[in-house]
Structures are given as structure tokens and as C-alpha cells.
Amino acid sequence: MIKDCIVAFDSGTQSVKTIIFDKYGNILGEGHAPHTIFINEFRAEQDPNEWWSAFCTSFKIALKNSRIPVERIAAVGLTTQRETMCAVDFEGKPLIPAQVWYDARAIKQVRKIKDEFGSERYMKIAGRMPDTTWWIFKVMWIKDNEKDVFNSTYKFLTVHGFFIYKLTGEFKDSYASPTGILDMTTMNYSTELMKAFDIPREKLCDLVQPGTIIGYVSSEAAKETGLIEGTPVVAGAGDQQAGALGAGVITPNSAYLNLGTSVVLGVVEKYYKYNSNFIVREGCAPNTWNFEALINSGYWMITWFKENFAQTEINAALSLKLHPEVILDLEAEKIPAGSHGLIVQPYWLGVRQPYWDEKAKGSVIGWSSIHTRAHFYRAIIEGLAYEIKLNLELFEETLKNSVDDVVTFGGGAKSSLSCQIIADVLNKPIRLTGTHEATTLGAAILAAFGVKLYSSIEEAVKTMTKISMRFDPKRENVDVYLKLFKVYKRLYPTVRSLMKDL
Known part of the structure; x- marks a missing residue:
């Protein structure tokens, strides 16, 4: 059977949306499944397991609405909410709730980087001013406030990286899934920033260029989602960068x-x-x-x-x-x-x-x-x-x-x-x-x-x-x-x- 369709997932702040496109960009079928946000003062959290449940549900709805055989799907594409952080163990299981991008608890960590590293110096490397929104400040907060969790964490993941693991079993990520710890001239982790934030490289995913095959749907993911085992999964980007491309x-x-x-x-x-x-x-x-x-x-x-x-x-x-x-x-x-x-x-x-x-x-x-x-x-x-x-x-x-x-x-x-x-x-x-x-x-x-x-x-x-x-x-x-x-x-x-x- 000709593989001429793409399934793309958009995991946003409030839901996962799945759309099956033909090769000309026409929508064949859509699916949607919500997930919950828990808000308490400066904190905003989500359960990554709920992301995955919504992912699987939305795909099944989209496939049904498309009325195409799943065998026509040539590849899986991903775009996600940016800067949300989750910590997982060696088996990819979340250790704590994910900190959503607008979680603002890392105020002291931002102040520390501003005072000890310098806003201008950080901006020169990372391309943005220090801010509680950025993924890396959420990791730093865990290091400073929940040491047991930090030590037990095998990898700190973006939402995109979490889905890559759930789909392929590999701890990889797109460099266009923003973290605030990259050297923007090389699109790789900044040694200088890893030292400033005191984050070991081994707790971070390997990075690949968006638009490249990052892995293949595993047998376990195929059973849970309904996708065909071995379907290529292509590295995507944060939602706004992907939106620019789609525009x-x-x-x-x-x-x-x-x-x-x-x-x-x-x-x-x-x-x-x-x-x-x-x-x-x-x-x-x-x-x-x-x-x-x-x-x-x-x-x-x-x-x-x-x-x-x-x-x-x-x-x-x-x-x-x-x-x-x-x-x-x-x-x-x-x-x-x-x-x-x-x-x-x-x-x-x-x-x-x-x-x-x-x-x-x-x-x-x-x-x-x-x-x-x-x-x-x-x-x-x-x-x-x-x-x-x-x-x-x-x-x-x-x-x-x-x-x-x-x-x-x-x-x-x-x-x-x-x-x-x-x-x-x-x-x-x-x-x-x-x-x-x-x-x-x-x-x-x-x-x-x-x-x-x-x-x-x-x-x-x-x-x-x-x-x-x-x-x-x-x-x-x-x-x-x-x-x-x-x-x-x-x-x-x-x-x-x-x-x-x-």
C-alpha cells in the first residue's frame, strides 16, 4: 500500500490534537483529547501520563474520522507546548508532575543567574533574557529544592522529548524543542550554561535536527496507539516555530x-x-x-x-x-x-x-x-x-x-x-x-x-x-x-x- 499520508500531533497546554494530512496538506481526519492542568499560586503542573493517554485517544479518533487505513501513514510528526519540563527515571516513568511553561516558582533561580552569571551573558548564549518560563530554570529549581528527585532523575525531558521516548523507546529530542540551555550558534548544549546551572550532560537527551528521522514506532507504542510498528518518527519543533512553517x-x-x-x-x-x-x-x-x-x-x-x-x-x-x-x-x-x-x-x-x-x-x-x-x-x-x-x-x-x-x-x-x-x-x-x-x-x-x-x-x-x-x-x-x-x-x-x- 502506498504510504502517502502524515499524522501530526500537537500537544498543547490544554489538550492533544491529532490531524492526519495527505501529502498536499489537506486534512483527512482530526482527533482531540484534553488533559488537566493543576494550578496553585505560582505553580502549574500536569501529569505526563495524561499527555500520553490523550495522545493515544486523539490518534484513534483522528484515524476513525479520516477513514483511511493506518498503513497509509508514512510518518509521525510532532509539535508541542514549549518549555514545559518533566523528570523521568531510567524506564521513562515520570518521577513528579511536569512543570508547565508558565509555572513561575523558579524566581530565585532566575535571580541567581542574573546576579552570578549575568543577564547579558546568558542572553548572548541562549538568545533570551533569564525568565521563569524557560525549561532550564525549572530543572534548576528541582536541583535546588528536591535533591532526591534530581539525583533519581535519569533524564530531564521536554514534552517533545517525552513523546519521542514513549513512541520509540529512545531518549532523544529535537534541538528545536526549546530549553534555554543551548548555545544558539551551534544548536547544541552550552558547556558554559551547563556549568552555570550545574546540570550534568548525562541527564540531558541527545539532540537531532528537526525534519530528520529520530526513531521508529516501537512494538509497545504500536499496541497502545494503533500506529504501525516501525513507522518513522520525525523530529519536530516547538509549537510556534512549527506554526511559522505551517503558515x-x-x-x-x-x-x-x-x-x-x-x-x-x-x-x-x-x-x-x-x-x-x-x-x-x-x-x-x-x-x-x-x-x-x-x-x-x-x-x-x-x-x-x-x-x-x-x-x-x-x-x-x-x-x-x-x-x-x-x-x-x-x-x-x-x-x-x-x-x-x-x-x-x-x-x-x-x-x-x-x-x-x-x-x-x-x-x-x-x-x-x-x-x-x-x-x-x-x-x-x-x-x-x-x-x-x-x-x-x-x-x-x-x-x-x-x-x-x-x-x-x-x-x-x-x-x-x-x-x-x-x-x-x-x-x-x-x-x-x-x-x-x-x-x-x-x-x-x-x-x-x-x-x-x-x-x-x-x-x-x-x-x-x-x-x-x-x-x-x-x-x-x-x-x-x-x-x-x-x-x-x-x-x-x-x-x-x-x-x-x-
Whole structure:
């Protein structure tokens, strides 16, 4: 039987999603299975065994929905939540719950590296400022606080590395599964950082290049998942890097924009450069680097707004069998560009680049008697667009590169209002991906290349990705937003000192 299909798994923060693609990037079947997050103050944890259970369940659902024989699957592709850490013994069994990427308990460890090693020195090697988010600080926390667990740990794994072990029985990982301990110039573990963090090399996985066969489905994994024993497993990448690939962004003249719970803006370059204006990620293609900006609150802001101000629209949406955002967007479309001078700075969950201030708080200025809930809703979207523009300008200035257009995906990209506002604020065309599952498609692209369905990643991207819509800037709105953006850029530097007293 011809093996011409790819199964790609996306293990996110809340669930595992499995999609079976044909070699042209068309979706044949989907499956989805949730897993639980346990949150307690600064801690956020998950049970890795639940990841695996969801993995197996979602594949069986996807295979059933695809109506294809499993023998047609040529390879397994993977993309996962980034920076989440789990510790396992010699048999790959988790010793403790995994620390999820936004687990923030490693505050002392971050401070120690800043004070004793230096933020600039760390950033030069790892491509990012020290932060509790990064995988390696979670490992350091275990070393400092749970010595018995640290000593008993055979390997510290990323989510991607955990699935590689469960599928193949081998402790290997993709170098594009971020950890914060790599030398970004070599894509291998930094001897200097391993010494600074006091982490033995033997407790870390061997690394391979994304898009290469990392192993084969074992007999045990075949029994549990329903995959065919011996099916190639191809090294994937973190979710945002895979999303860039699935969006077709492989050259510096386009940016990728994931309008998710957090908003991620990125560009792909063929050289390494570090700067506090962005986070550097390992690229999916050889000798490439992804430069990213993360807006913590992102389209979570829309969820926050709905929960606190939009019960009427939620009830109406239920009766009409619509998403509440559809009704909210219709109301916001009646509001002129600029929301009559109302400006939202969306730092509800702090801010990373360029200010790197976890104590930052959001602000809203320009209120007057004319403003309504619809103004506030539109101003939130505009505020996110201003923040995207702020970061994109810093990208272009720092990297000496002009971005021609932006390719967007994620939940927020389903809103035509959001896409048009962003196009108007950026004064750049916004192109919408042809699939709602760009991250999973990115993993499928790497897998298709890995088993030689395509001769290059570029050929796979060209064939498997599509654009569904384009939003061009409206001249009359561009001028309004340019004037307000000048105010936005001055806003946080002006109020920052006040935030510390709140």
C-alpha cells in the first residue's frame, strides 16, 4: 500500500490534537483529547501520563474520522507546548508532575543567574533574557529544592522529548524543542550554561535536527496507539516555530503572527543575533533562527472581556448558536477606527520584550462620556495591534529588515475585524492561512520532508501551505492609527514608575 499520508500531533497546554494530512496538506481526519492542568499560586503542573493517554485517544479518533487505513501513514510528526519540563527515571516513568511553561516558582533561580552569571551573558548564549518560563530554570529549581528527585532523575525531558521516548523507546529530542540551555550558534548544549546551572550532560537527551528521522514506532507504542510498528518518527519543533512553517513563513520578508491566548509575532532569519527586543528560537530549517515577541495577555484579553462585560452577548450567542465574538465584532464594527481616542495597553499579565517587566499592569486612557462597551472591546483589539506594531518596528530596526506582509493564524485570526484592524495599524497586508491548524501542519511538513515525500523543506512548504484571505490596509484608518500609535509608544514609559506603587 502506498504510504502517502502524515499524522501530526500537537500537544498543547490544554489538550492533544491529532490531524492526519495527505501529502498536499489537506486534512483527512482530526482527533482531540484534553488533559488537566493543576494550578496553585505560582505553580502549574500536569501529569505526563495524561499527555500520553490523550495522545493515544486523539490518534484513534483522528484515524476513525479520516477513514483511511493506518498503513497509509508514512510518518509521525510532532509539535508541542514549549518549555514545559518533566523528570523521568531510567524506564521513562515520570518521577513528579511536569512543570508547565508558565509555572513561575523558579524566581530565585532566575535571580541567581542574573546576579552570578549575568543577564547579558546568558542572553548572548541562549538568545533570551533569564525568565521563569524557560525549561532550564525549572530543572534548576528541582536541583535546588528536591535533591532526591534530581539525583533519581535519569533524564530531564521536554514534552517533545517525552513523546519521542514513549513512541520509540529512545531518549532523544529535537534541538528545536526549546530549553534555554543551548548555545544558539551551534544548536547544541552550552558547556558554559551547563556549568552555570550545574546540570550534568548525562541527564540531558541527545539532540537531532528537526525534519530528520529520530526513531521508529516501537512494538509497545504500536499496541497502545494503533500506529504501525516501525513507522518513522520525525523530529519536530516547538509549537510556534512549527506554526511559522505551517503558515509558509520561511523567508525574512514575511512575519508570522499567532493570535492565540498569548500573541506570538515572529520572523525567520538565516543568521543569529541576540537582543532584549526579542526572543531567539531554534529554526525548523537548517541554519535558521526564529526571532519572536510574545504578548502575554494576547487574545486572552477577549476572554477576560467576555467574562466580565459581555454576559448579554454570551446569552444572545447561545440562543443563536454563534460564538459571542461574532456579536461583539458586529457591534465593534460600528465604532470608528481609534475608538474615539480610547487606548488600551494590554499588560494585564505583565510585559516581556521590550520592557521585561513582570510587575507591569495594564492601563486604559482616553475615557469620556461617549464611550461604550463596544468602544472598550474594539480598543482592546486595537491595543493588541499597537503592541504588535511596537514589536514589529523593533524587529525591523534591530534586524535591519523590512517586513512586507504578515501571515496570521490562531483563534483570533477567525475574526475579520481583528485582521483588518491589525492590517490598518501595521499598514501592511495581513494574509490568513488556508488552515486553522498551522502548528500541526508545520509538524506534518517536517515529517513529510523527513521521509522524503519532498526533497526539501521549501518544496514541502510550497506544496502543503495555502493562503485563504488577504486584508489590505485602509488608507483612511492608517492615518488615524498612526496618530494614536505615537501616543501608545509614550504610554508605558510614562506610567511605569506609577505601576510600582499599585
